[in-house]
Amino acid sequence: xxxxxxxNYYEGLVQExxxxxxxxxxxxxxxxxxxxxxxxxxxxxxxxxxxxSVDLIFYMPQKERNDMYVAVDIAIKSALxxxxxxxxxSEDKQSP
Numbered sequence: 219x220x221x222x223x224x225x226n227y228y229e230g231l232v233q234e235x236x237x238x239x240x241x242x243x244x245x246x247x248x249x250x251x252x253x254x255x256x257x258x259x260x261x262x263x264x265x266x267x268x269x270x271s272v273d274l275i276f277y278m279p280q281k282e283r284n285d286m287y288v289a290v291d292i293a294i295k296s297a298l299x300x301x302x303x304x305x306x307x308s309e310d311k312q313s314p
Contacts, residue, residue, distance in 0.1 A: 227266040227274055228290065232259050235290050241298060251301070258297035263289060 236255055241247050247255070266286075268274045275283065 223269050224267055227268045228263050255297045259293040262293040
């Protein structure tokens with residue numbers, strides 16, 4: 219037996235929401251920057267492990283779903299602020 223079907227729901231949601239940011243849409247986000255934002259963002263959020271993402275969304279109350287989206291957006295903004303404060307310089311960049 220394996221647990222390959224289990225994943226953290228926030229990973230996909232964070233990826234989707236980062237792609238919607240102005241930073242990504244403007245083309246100013248390379249793969250390393252994207253991954254840094256994702257890691258810092260995910261480290262601010264609780265884990266929400268699921269087998270099927272569609273089941274989680276279908277059975278989750280609308281308010282709880284909205285709260286998740288707001289929490290993700292706040293965490294992404296915080297991650298972007300953190301990266302901009304450190305200068306986003308690759309020569310002294312440390313993994314989050």
